[in-house]
Amino acid sequence: MELSVGRLATIDVVIIAVYLAGITILGVWIGRFIKTDEDFFLGGRNLPWWAIGMSMVVSDIGALELVGVAGMAYTYGIAVANFDWIGCIPAMVVAAFIFIPYYWRAKVFTVPEYLGRRYNQFVRSLVALLWGVFFLFMLGIFFYTAALTMNILCGWPMTFSIILIATVVGIYTFFGGLAAVVFLDSIQCVILFIGSFIILGIAMFKVGGYSQLVDMVTAMGGKGQHFNLLVSPDTPTPFGWACVLFGLTFVLSPAYWLGNQAIVQRNLAARSEYEAKKSVLWGGFLKLFIPIMLVGPGIAGLALYPELAKGDDIFPTLIRDLLPPGLVGIVFAAFLAALISSVDSYLNSAATLWTKDIYQQFIRRDKSQRHYMIVGRVLTLVFVVIGVFLAPITEKFPHIFGYMQTMLSIFQGPLLSIIILGLLWRRANGKGAIAGLCLGVATSSTLFAIQDKLFTAPEPFLYIAWWAFLAGLVTTVVVSLLTKPEPPEKIEGLVYSSVRKSKKVG
Amino acid sequence: MRDWLAELLKPLAEWLFVLVMSVPLSVVRLIFLGILAALAIWALTLPPQRPEPVDGKKPSWFTDLRFFAVGLLLLQSIFYLIF
Numbered sequence: 001m002e003l004s005v006g007r008l009a010t011i012d013v014v015i016i017a018v019y020l021a022g023i024t025i026l027g028v029w030i031g032r033f034i035k036t037d038e039d040f041f042l043g044g045r046n047l048p049w050w051a052i053g054m055s056m057v058v059s060d061i062g063a064l065e066l067v068g069v070a071g072m073a074y075t076y077g078i079a080v081a082n083f084d085w086i087g088c089i090p091a092m093v094v095a096a097f098i099f100i101p102y103y104w105r106a107k108v109f110t111v112p113e114y115l116g117r118r119y120n121q122f123v124r125s126l127v128a129l130l131w132g133v134f135f136l137f138m139l140g141i142f143f144y145t146a147a148l149t150m151n152i153l154c155g156w157p158m159t160f161s162i163i164l165i166a167t168v169v170g171i172y173t174f175f176g177g178l179a180a181v182v183f184l185d186s187i188q189c190v191i192l193f194i195g196s197f198i199i200l201g202i203a204m205f206k207v208g209g210y211s212q213l214v215d216m217v218t219a220m221g222g223k224g225q226h227f228n229l230l231v232s233p234d235t236p237t238p239f240g241w242a243c244v245l246f247g248l249t250f251v252l253s254p255a256y257w258l259g260n261q262a263i264v265q266r267n268l269a270a271r272s273e274y275e276a277k278k279s280v281l282w283g284g285f286l287k288l289f290i291p292i293m294l295v296g297p298g299i300a301g302l303a304l305y306p307e308l309a310k311g312d313d314i315f316p317t318l319i320r321d322l323l324p325p326g327l328v329g330i331v332f333a334a335f336l337a338a339l340i341s342s343v344d345s346y347l348n349s350a351a352t353l354w355t356k357d358i359y360q361q362f363i364r365r366d367k368s369q370r371h372y373m374i375v376g377r378v379l380t381l382v383f384v385v386i387g388v389f390l391a392p393i394t395e396k397f398p399h400i401f402g403y404m405q406t407m408l409s410i411f412q413g414p415l416l417s418i419i420i421l422g423l424l425w426r427r428a429n430g431k432g433a434i435a436g437l438c439l440g441v442a443t444s445s446t447l448f449a450i451q452d453k454l455f456t457a458p459e460p461f462l463y464i465a466w467w468a469f470l471a472g473l474v475t476t477v478v479v480s481l482l483t484k485p486e487p488p489e490k491i492e493g494l495v496y497s498s499v500r501k502s503k504k505v506g
Numbered sequence: 507m508r509d510w511l512a513e514l515l516k517p518l519a520e521w522l523f524v525l526v527m528s529v530p531l532s533v534v535r536l537i538f539l540g541i542l543a544a545l546a547i548w549a550l551t552l553p554p555q556r557p558e559p560v561d562g563k564k565p566s567w568f569t570d571l572r573f574f575a576v577g578l579l580l581l582q583s584i585f586y587l588i589f
Contacts, residue, residue, distance in 0.1 A: 081589075097575070229586060454515055
C-alpha cells in the first residue's frame with residue numbers, strides 16, 4: 001500500500017485514517033441541520049463560546065505555524081513567541097470589549113458588510129475583494145505546507161498530500177459550513193494540544209531539561225539572544241523590539257483579531273453578545289500556551305539538530321526521528337488538525353465573503369436564503385480547486401511564515417486604520433476611508449519594493465505594516481475633514497460613543 | 507525611481523533606527539509591561555461585563571469578563587517579566 005512508505009507504521013496510518021474519516025463523517029452529519037445561509041455561514045448564530053474560542057485559536061495556528069514558527073524559533077529564538085503573546089493578548093482584550101460587540105449587534109455576516117454600513121458600498125466591495133483574493137492565496141500556502149511536511153515525514157508525494165487534505169476539508173466544509181468548522185476545530189484544538197505537548201515533552205527529555213537546553217544553545221556561540229523575548233533592533237532577526245511593538249502589537253495583531261474575516265466570523269456566530277466576548281478572552285487564554293507548544297520544540301530541536309539547512313525542517317525532523325510508532329500517528333494527526341483547521345476557516349470565510357459581499361451585492365440581489373447557501377457551497381468547492389492549483393507557487397518563497405506575514409502586511413495596516421476610525425471617530429467618512437485604504441496599500445507596496453535599500457531587518461514586514469497603517473490613518477483623517485460628514489442617522493449604533501452611552505451588555 | 511525614493515527616505519530611516527537603538531532594553535521591557543498594565547486598568551474601568559440576568563437573578567461577580575481580562579493580562583505579564 002502506498003501509505004506505508006517512509007516512517008509511518010501501520011498503527012500510525014490507522015490513527016490518521018480514523019481521524020480523517022471521523023471528522024469527515026461528523027462534518028457531513030452536521031450538514032443535515034444546515035437549511036439557510038445563516039446556518040451555513042454563521043452556524044445559525046447559535047454556537048457556544050468555548051467552541052468558538054478554540055476554533056479561533058486553532059485556526060490561527062495552522063500547519064503554517066507548526067512548521068514556520070518552530071523554524072523561526074530554531075533560527076532566531078523565542079522572540080518569535082511575541083507573535084502569540086504581545087502580538088495577540090492585548091489585541092484580543094480590546095477586540096472583546098470594543099469591536100466584537102459592535103459587529104455582533106450589527107448582525108452582519110462579514111467585516112466588509114460592517115464597513116459597508118459604516119462607510120459605503122465601495123469600501124465594502126474593495127475590502128471584500130482584498131480579503132477574498134488573500135484567502136485564496138492562503139489556501140494555496142496551507143496546502144503547500146501540509147504537503148511539505150508530509151513529504152519530509154513519510155515521503156508522500158506532494159500532489160497526493162494536497163489532494164487528500166483538499167478532499168477531506170472540502171467535503172465537511174461543503175456540507176457543514178461554519179458549524180462543522182467550529183465544532184471540528186474544537187476537537188482539532190484538543191488533538192493539537194495533546195500532539196504538540198507530546199513532541200515538546202519528548203524533545204525536552206532528549207535534551208535533558210530546560211537548564212541543559214539553555215546551556216547547549218548558548219554554548220553554540222552566536223545564540224545568546226535565543227532566550228530573550230525582547231531583542232535589539234540591530235540583531236539579524238525580523239523580531240527586533242521596535243517592529244514587534246509598532247508593527248505587531250499596534251498594527252498587525254489588532255488588524256488580525258478585529259479585522260480578519262476568518263477570525264471574526266466565529267464571533268458573529270455566538271449565541272449572545274456576552275458569549276461573543278467570552279469566546280475571545282477564552283481564545284486569549286489558550287493563546288498563552290501556543291508559544292510553549294511551538295517555540296519550545298523549535299529551540300529544543302536546535303540543541304538536538306544544530307546543522308539543519310533550513311529552520312523550517314525542524315518540526316518534521318523531530319516527528320520523524322524522536323517519536324515511536326503510535327505517537328507518530330497522534331502527533332501527525334495533530335499536525336493535520338492544525339492544517340485542516342486553518343484551511344476550513346479560510347475556505348468557509350472565502351465562500352462567505354464572495355457570496356455575501358460580491359455575489360449577493362452584484363450578481364443576484366434578492367434571492368432566497370437557501371439560494372445563497374447553495375452558492376456558498378458551490379464556491380467552497382471552486383475555492384478548494386483554486387487552492388490546489390495555487391499551492392506550487394508557495395514553493396518559491398524560502399520562509400513560509402514570513403511570506404504569509406508579507407502578504408498580510410500589505411493591506412492589514414490600512415484596513416485597520418479605517419476600522420478603528422470607523423468605530424471610534426464619528427467624523428470619518430466613506431471618501432476618507434477609500435483614500436486611506438488606497439494610499440495605505442500604495443505605501444506598503446512602495447516600501448516593499450525598496451525594502452532592501454531601506455531596512456536593516458530581514459523581512460521587515462512589521463515596519464512596513466506600521467508605516468502603511470500611519471499613512472492610512474492620516475489620509476483617512478485629512479480626507480474626511482475635507483469632505484462632508486456621514487449623516488448622523490446613518491452611523492447610529494455603528495460608532496463607539498453612541499453605543500457606549502447605553503452601557504448595554506450581555 | 508526605486509533608487510531615488512530609497513535615497514530620499516534613507517536619512518529618515520537611519521535617524522529612526524538610531525533613535526530606537528538608543529532605548530535600553532530594560533526600558534523596552536517596562537514599556538511592554540506598561541501596555542499590559544494600562545490595558546488591565548482600562549478593562550476595570552469598563553461597565554460590568556456580565557451576562558443577562560436569568561429569572562431576575564443578578565449573575566455572580568465571577569461571571570464578569572473584566573476579571574477574566576485582567577487575569578489574562580497578568581499571566582501574560584509574567585512571561586515578559588521572566589524572559
